[in-house]
Amino acid sequence: MKLEPASHLSQRGSHAANYGDFIMTYFKEALKNPYHPKLNPKGIINMGTAINRLMETELAARITQGDALAYTPAHQHYYELSGTAQLRQALAGFFTRHFCPGRNVSPDNLVVMNGVGACLDSLGHALCDPGDVLLTPTPVYGRIFTDFCDRSLVCVEPIDTSQETNVDGMTFDLRPEDVEERIVQLTSEGKRVRGLVLLHPHNPLGTSYSPELLRKIFAVCARHQMHVIVDEIYALSVFDTSAPHQSVLSLDDLPDPEKTHVLWGLTKDFALAGFRVGVIHTQSKELLQCLRAVSTYQCTPHLIQHAAATLLNDIEWCDNFYLPTNQRRMQEAYTKALKRLEGMGVKVRRSQAGFFVWANLQSFLCPCTEEEELKLFEELFESGLFLVPGSKLYCVNPGWFRFIFTIAPEDLDEALNKVELVLCRRRTPRKHRP
Ligand SMILES: Cc1ncc(COP(=O)(O)O)c(C=O)c1O
Numbered sequence: 265m266k267l268e269p270a271s272h273l274s275q276r277g278s279h280a281a282n283y284g285d286f287i288m289t290y291f292k293e294a295l296k297n298p299y300h301p302k303l304n305p306k307g308i309i310n311m312g313t314a315i316n317r318l319m320e321t322e323l324a325a326r327i328t329q330g331d332a333l334a335y336t337p338a339h340q341h342y343y344e345l346s347g348t349a350q351l352r353q354a355l356a357g358f359f360t361r362h363f364c365p366g367r368n369v370s371p372d373n374l375v376v377m378n379g380v381g382a383c384l385d386s387l388g389h390a391l392c393d394p395g396d397v398l399l400t401p402t403p404v405y406g407r408i409f410t411d412f413c414d415r416s417l418v419c420v421e422p423i424d425t426s427q428e429t430n431v432d433g434m435t436f437d438l439r440p441e442d443v444e445e446r447i448v449q450l451t452s453e454g455k456r457v458r459g460l461v462l463l464h465p466h467n468p469l470g471t472s473y474s475p476e477l478l479r480k481i482f483a484v485c486a487r488h489q490m491h492v493i494v495d496e497i498y499a500l501s502v503f504d505t506s507a508p509h510q511s512v513l514s515l516d517d518l519p520d521p522e523k524t525h526v527l528w529g530l531t532k533d534f535a536l537a538g539f540r541v542g543v544i545h546t547q548s549k550e551l552l553q554c555l556r557a558v559s560t561y562q563c564t565p566h567l568i569q570h571a572a573a574t575l576l577n578d579i580e581w582c583d584n585f586y587l588p589t590n591q592r593r594m595q596e597a598y599t600k601a602l603k604r605l606e607g608m609g610v611k612v613r614r615s616q617a618g619f620f621v622w623a624n625l626q627s628f629l630c631p632c633t634e635e636e637e638l639k640l641f642e643e644l645f646e647s648g649l650f651l652v653p654g655s656k657l658y659c660v661n662p663g664w665f666r667f668i669f670t671i672a673p674e675d676l677d678e679a680l681n682k683v684e685l686v687l688c689r690r691r692t693p694r695k696h697r698p
Contacts, residue, residue, distance in 0.1 A: 280414045286656050287312065287406060294650045299675060309671065309679045312650040314405075314467065314619050316501070316535040316670035318593040319586065323535060326581055332571040343566045346559035347376030347543070354573035355543055359528075361583065362500060364514035373547060375555040376569065378540035380497045380529040381411050382562040384461075387525060387544065388416035390554045391491050396458045397421050397450055398493070401438045403659035405467040412461075420461070421450060424660045427624070436469055436613070440480040447488050459491035459523075465498040465509055468622050468657050468666040470615025472502075472509040479517070486519035494526045497542075500533040500587055503594035504616035513545060522548045530572055532619070534586075540564055541572045594619075594669075597676060601669040604680045608687050619670040626663030628690045634662045640690070641665075649682045 273281060291313055299307035327333065347355075352371035359369040377383050392398065394417035400408050402422040412418040423446045425436040447457050460481070465472045473481070485492050494512045502509045511526070518524050529542035541564050546552060564572075575582060601621050602612055611624040629636040634655045641653040654664030671679065 290650050308648050308650050309675050310650045311668045311679055312652045316619055317672045318670050319590050332574040339567045345563040346556040348569045351569040351573040354576040358576045363511035373545050375544045377542045377559055378562045378564045380527050380542035383527045383542040383544045384411040386558050388412035388418045392418040392458045397455045398459045398461050399423055400461040401425050403657040427661045440484050444484045460485050461493045463495045465617035468620045470618040470620050475510050483519050491523045496528050497532045498618045502617040503598050507616040539568050597669045608684050619668050621667040621669055623665050625665055628687055629663050632663050637662045643686050647682045647686050
């Protein structure tokens with residue numbers, strides 16, 4: 265959006281208004297022209313936006329059962345804006361069941377907001393002053409940069425991980441010494457490094473950090489008096505049961521518990537992005553006080569809080585039906601996408617969680633540059649497929665793409681057919697192309 269003249273906004277407002285968000289631009293295009301096998305076969309299949317449609321029907325059936333959206337006059341009035349006691353209790357019970365078996369999570373340590381993005385924004389506001397720095401390993405979900413910058417003017421600096429880090433060339437490993445090195449470097453440039461943001465499981469890599477690695481990284485942060493913000497929005501979207509995700513909430517030997525903050529929400533694990541439910545767990549009383557105050561500006565509606573609590577409290581539906589069925593369907597869809605892509609000669613980094621296949625298409629780029637990566641992106645888009653290219657996720661190696669495999673199952677084959685067609689064309693020398 266171009267504003268004329270831009271100067272009637274603050275610098276901050278103008279920056280947000282004019283920020284060219286590549287992913288959002290194509291997302292909107294895809295939204296205007298959605299693929300349908302019969303009604304719009306030339307439309308766009310969206311494998312770029314991280315949503316999960318594998319349990320859509322079952323979720324709708326449970327939510328409309330009656331108890332979840334039971335409206336009463338109480339829903340017309342003010343309520344505990346930072347999370348109703350009912351929802352915080354349900355969340356605490358849910359965390360105790362799924363995130364840290366054996367230890368109780370207290371509802372008093374939770375603040376609810378309208379989405380995990382809002383939680384990140386509020387933590388930027390509460391923990392940093394304008395110009396302060398937060399670190400995050402890249403490649404990464406791009407909004408990590410804007411969520412902290414848009415309103416709080418916090419500068420998120422990357423810790424680049426790359427495919428060269430290890431011998432197999434596929435790792436993108438984060439090493440504690442890289443974290444330390446980046447802190448020292450930025451501090452020597454006069455910057456105030458306030459914290460580290462980790463996505464655990466990671467978007468787009470789809471893997472969780474091991475408890476051993478987390479302890480080492482957290483120790484580095486504690487030595488530098490830094491906060492650690494751990495976004496666990498995909499904690500239960502783990503489709504490989506041989507590699508369970510271990511939540512930071514379950515670690516009882518954190519070097520600095522008061523500065524370790526864990527985030528979750530209903531957006532991904534319950535595929536309820538439209539509900540706008542995010543939650544922050546922190547042991548810092550001062551931070552809780554601040555977050556409760558600012559949550560007034562970004563609270564989840566009362567009725568939605570009730571619906572969320574109803575789902576989380578329904579152990580039979582939630583624990584015995586929804587989560588295991590979702591996990592099984594995710595595993596099937598991931599395996600299908602993985603096998604088809606590998607059959608086309610695409611290299612895929614193995615993952616265990618999240619909605620993504622992180623795939624290396626470098627052998628289809630000649631030369632292997634960011635420019636060529638974007639050309640391939642355009643070819644895929646023109647063929648009716650929206651994927652996110654790695655450069656838009658701050659990947660330092662050109663040629664990586666993020667495929668969302670949790671799209672409507674009936675669209676997955678068609679999407680992979682489109683990929684195959686485009687890649688085959690690239691494999692065929694230009695003079696032989698039809
Ligand atoms: C790692 C991560 N955090 C936060 C979000 C945003 O979540 P919400 O829609 O709850 O604000 C996303 C969405 O893609 C995400 O991938």
